[in-house]
Amino acid sequence: MNKVRIKLHSAGVRALLKGAEMQDILKEQAAAVAARCGDGYESRVGVAKKRAVADIYPVTADARRDNYKNNTLEKSLK
Template identity: 45%
Template sequence: MSKNKVRIELNRAGVRELMQSPEMQAVLLEQANKIASASETETYVAQTRAVTAVYGDDGNNGLLKAVGKHGGKNH
């Protein structure tokens, strides 16, 4: 068995275009709505990528619990 080295070079312009695309914004908004459908969301394009922010507090840490339930760092 020979071990061949494989070199992968990213097309940085293409990756940036994908990360800022309307399709990426739609995916982010969909995920944000799954996490907290009753919360306020804001989607915008930053310097390098699309961003969706979720705002709101139901008084019971609902947003924090939802993030943990849907893939937070500690779960």
């Protein structure tokens, strides 16, 4: 059998990971997780050094307390 070699174009892969399409996918997924958490949770999407990232975080004191006691963010990812 012949060996297949694949060489990735680093700049192209980086562009895919940072692109608007990836940010849209992350925004949709992060919003769904924040909605599962309940009131007081928000999400944001940004671009880090090498890729797009999404954050979900509690914005109110009640949400922070809820997350601290019940691990709401971790449970909502399942």
